[in-house]
Each structure stands twice: as C-alpha cells, then as structure tokens.
Amino acid sequence: MSSGEFIVSLDIGTSKVRVIVAEVTKESTQIVGVGSAAAKGTKKGAIIDIDQAVQSIREAVDHAEQMVGIDISKVFVGVSGNHVSLQSSHGVVAVASDNREIGQPDIDRVMQAAKVVALPPERAVIDVVPKQFIVDGLTGIHDPYGMVGVRLEVEAIIVTGSKTIIHNVLRCVEKASLSVAGILLLPLAASEICLSSDEKNMGVVLADIGGGATSLAIFEQGHLVSTAVLPIGGDFITNDIAIGLRTQSEVAEKIKRKYGVALVEESSKDVVFSVPAIGSNQESNVNQEEMALIIEPRVEEIFQLIRDQVESMGYSDGLPGGYVLTGGVMSIPHILVVAQNQLGEAVRIVSPGYIGVQDPSFTSGVGMIHYIQKRWMLRLAEPDGQGRSPQKDKRGPSPLERMKNWFFNEFI
Structure with a gap:
C-alpha cells in the first residue's frame, strides 16, 4: 500500500448521512476529515426518494472535501436493515x-x-x-x-x-457523482472497534441506536450469527419533546442535545431555558427536570424493545457478554444508568477514539474504515531492503483491487 492512500466511508443513516475520510498506511490509520448532512429521502434503512437522498449524500461529501482539501470520487458504502x-x-x-x-x-x-x-x-x-x-x-x-x-x-x-434496496442505494451514490469501491455490512464494520475478541467468543449483543432505527447484531463463538433492525431511535425522543413542549422538531432536537438528560433524578429544576411555542411568537420557560420526565420513559422503552427483540431471537437468558451500545442516542447524559436498569449490569457504551469523531454516532463510519483496512488493505508482507514486497507481487492484484473486481462483477 502506498503511503498517503485515502479511503472514504459513507454511512447513509435514517437521520444523518456521514462521510469519513481516512489516510491509511501499513503502520497506521488517521482520520483526516468528516462530513455530515441531514438525511432526506430515507426511511428505515431504505431509499424512498432518490433525488433527496442524492442531495444529502452530496452535501455530506462536499463538507468532507472542504475539510480535507481533496476530491472524493470513490466511497465504501455501508448497509443494514431487516432485508439483510x-x-x-x-x-x-x-x-x-x-x-x-x-x-x-x-x-x-x-x-x-x-x-x-x-x-x-x-x-x-x-x-x-x-x-x-x-x-x-x-x-x-x-x-x-x-x-x-x-x-x-x-x-x-x-x-x-x-x-432492490442495494441497487437503489448504489443508484443514489452514482447520481451523486461518486463510484462505489465496495459495499459493507454496518454491524460487521462497527464490531471492529466496538467488540473485543473475548466478547465475540462468549456471546454479546451490539446495539447501534441511531436517529430513526436501532440495529442489533449478535455475535457468538467469534462470529456474527444474527441481525435485526428496530424502527425506533433518537428521533422518537425528539418527537416526544416537540409534542410535550409544543414546539418545532428542530427546536426540540437542539434543546435535547443541549439540556437533555436521560435520568430524572440527575436533572435540575434550576436549569431553565426558553422554548418557542409552535404557531406563535410566544416563548415558555421550561426546566431540565420537565424535559427529563419526557426523555426517560422513551429511553426506557427503547431498551425494553431491544431486550424483547433479543429474547425473540432465541436469547431469553441474555448473553454472557451482555450489551455493547453505540449510536447517537448514547450521547445523552446518564443514559447508561437507564440501560443497566433495563438490560442488566453487563452494559457498556462505545465511542470512536479519534479526535473529531469521538461522538458515538460516528461509530459505524469509523468501523468501516477499520474493516476495510483489516480485510482488504493490510495483507501485505514486510518490505525487503529495496522497499518492495515480494509477497505482494506474488499475490498479484492488491486485496483492495480484488474487492473492487468482485464487487463490480456481483452488482454492476
């Protein structure tokens, strides 16, 4: 692999489209740029409006290009959903x-x-x-x-x-003036940075709680054995706040991020903020405890649905490794306590460890970078004294090129 090679992951979520640019060498992986945009034209992991989805992808890519200063032409696309x-x-x-x-x-x-x-x-x-x-x-x-x-x-x-779902995703990427270098399963990619080998071997649930959906992946004996998607996520919390405080969804999202806590007992009546009422110019004063009384029941419901889904997949007694949680919803303060109350003590939250992408909403995108690096780009032997790799030459095309060839033979 040449020094300074860039790989780009594209995560088309239900609420956000995220692009991550990484510079990968044999020795290290460095995240050098990110881009995000509000997701439009998607629902429950599927494309429902191609033109709107294309616009969201292009906005996220343009944002990443401005940060990195390069032109992005090829992306690795992540997919998930109940169709998998x-x-x-x-x-x-x-x-x-x-x-x-x-x-x-x-x-x-x-x-x-x-x-x-x-x-x-x-x-x-x-x-x-x-x-x-x-x-x-x-x-x-x-x-x-x-x-x-x-x-x-x-x-x-x-x-x-x-x-149908895969081809619609590919169509959107192509209409956004991008080519697809490969397509990856998001739970597999996320597991690269979320789960240890011991957790995968003993059995664990990985739950990625996003804006509009929650992706579940169960690992046993070191391998992915089952996946599922629940049509519930952080957007439902935002909607409850908007209804409860009689305000717009955009306002509800902002105050959720700034003042929201997932546990009523950790909230404060002294934290007061103004909320504009929908359909008028008037504002009302709301304290943090009032909003926590809206957030906590919905968060509890999300974890109850996760537990019920895992039980319906044949794990009524849970798994020894418990639950590993990630996704944008896990940024809400004190949410781990609520999760442990509903799922048991064996629960932990994972976020990417890179500067600029430490928010758990970027876990899948960063996981894709690691998955590509591990699977396709690091199967290189140590170079000899002349800086060449005899084994690489012997193997013929690079793993990344073989992946691209396989991908286009399969889908194009």
Whole structure:
C-alpha cells in the first residue's frame, strides 16, 4: 500500500448521512476529515426518494472535501436493515501451485467457491465472511497463506440483501457523482472497534441506536450469527419533546442535545431555558427536570424493545457478554444508568477514539474504515531492503483491487 492512500466511508443513516475520510498506511490509520448532512429521502434503512437522498449524500461529501482539501470520487458504502440475512456456506478447492504452497489465488478461489449458493432472484451477496479455513483436515486456521497443503476449505458466512434496496442505494451514490469501491455490512464494520475478541467468543449483543432505527447484531463463538433492525431511535425522543413542549422538531432536537438528560433524578429544576411555542411568537420557560420526565420513559422503552427483540431471537437468558451500545442516542447524559436498569449490569457504551469523531454516532463510519483496512488493505508482507514486497507481487492484484473486481462483477 502506498503511503498517503485515502479511503472514504459513507454511512447513509435514517437521520444523518456521514462521510469519513481516512489516510491509511501499513503502520497506521488517521482520520483526516468528516462530513455530515441531514438525511432526506430515507426511511428505515431504505431509499424512498432518490433525488433527496442524492442531495444529502452530496452535501455530506462536499463538507468532507472542504475539510480535507481533496476530491472524493470513490466511497465504501455501508448497509443494514431487516432485508439483510445470513447463511452458512462451505467452499473446497485443490491447491494449484506445484509446490503445494497456498497462495492468494487459492484463497480467492475457495472464497469464490463458498459464494456459489442457491439464492432467490431478488437476493444478492453483500459479503463472504470466513469463519475458518481448513488445510488437509486441519481446522481453526485464520489465514492459510504460505501454508503447504493439497486441499483448501473454508467455512464462511454469506451475507445477502435485497437487490432492490442495494441497487437503489448504489443508484443514489452514482447520481451523486461518486463510484462505489465496495459495499459493507454496518454491524460487521462497527464490531471492529466496538467488540473485543473475548466478547465475540462468549456471546454479546451490539446495539447501534441511531436517529430513526436501532440495529442489533449478535455475535457468538467469534462470529456474527444474527441481525435485526428496530424502527425506533433518537428521533422518537425528539418527537416526544416537540409534542410535550409544543414546539418545532428542530427546536426540540437542539434543546435535547443541549439540556437533555436521560435520568430524572440527575436533572435540575434550576436549569431553565426558553422554548418557542409552535404557531406563535410566544416563548415558555421550561426546566431540565420537565424535559427529563419526557426523555426517560422513551429511553426506557427503547431498551425494553431491544431486550424483547433479543429474547425473540432465541436469547431469553441474555448473553454472557451482555450489551455493547453505540449510536447517537448514547450521547445523552446518564443514559447508561437507564440501560443497566433495563438490560442488566453487563452494559457498556462505545465511542470512536479519534479526535473529531469521538461522538458515538460516528461509530459505524469509523468501523468501516477499520474493516476495510483489516480485510482488504493490510495483507501485505514486510518490505525487503529495496522497499518492495515480494509477497505482494506474488499475490498479484492488491486485496483492495480484488474487492473492487468482485464487487463490480456481483452488482454492476
């Protein structure tokens, strides 16, 4: 990988469109720019108005371009939603090289073999995630490159989605004068920075609570096993505040961010602010406790729905790793206490650790950067004394180029 290569993630959420620009080298990843815009033309993770969605994407990209000072032409797009499903698959190939050393072409072929599954015509493969490789019967191998063997197998998870929804997303990106470098499943990407290996192995729920929807992902034995999306999020809190205080949604969002707390007992009657009444020029004085009395019940309901959904997915006793929470709603002060009251003590909140994107609403976008880096851009050997990588040359096209080739063969 050349020094100073930029990769860009695009997260089209229900309430916000976020773009993150990262400069990636073999040694490090540096977030150098972000852009965001109000999401228009989307509902519950699907595009309902292409022109409005294109406008939102373009605004977010323009914002990021101004910050970084580069022209963005290619983006990696994240997807989620109830249209996504998972299924197990298995691929087998014979090692092709004369010396029986497993090379990148062998790994590519076995991954392609795993992708050959019977799918309904309305479904498309989003990703193929290897669970383990098997070399001549030896199991538990994470990277078989360079090993010697005759038979290479892979046990993988096939991530599929609705062709209609995916193609509409791609259409919006293309109409925004961008090309798609790849498409990723957001819960998998977010897990890169949210979950430890131990949590994934013992079993954990990752909940990304956004503005208009909450994405759930369950991991067990180190792998993603189930996903779901609930059509509820921070926008419902804002709507309750707007109705309760008889004000506009824009005003309700601003005062929620500035004065809102999720726990009534942590609020104060002494914190007083004025709220313009809808349909008039008059303003009313409201204290923080009055707003907390609106926020806390809705936050409790969100966590109750998360718990009920996890139970309906077959985990009535919970999971040993508990819950890991992220997303914009988790920025509300004292929300962790409410979450622990509803979900149990094994709950923690995760935010990205980068300057400028430490808000939990950026978790998915930053996770995409790490996922791309880990999966596709760091499979490079140590360079030799001349600054070249013999193994990279031996493997042929870079992992990123192989991903692009696969993506366009699949969707374009």
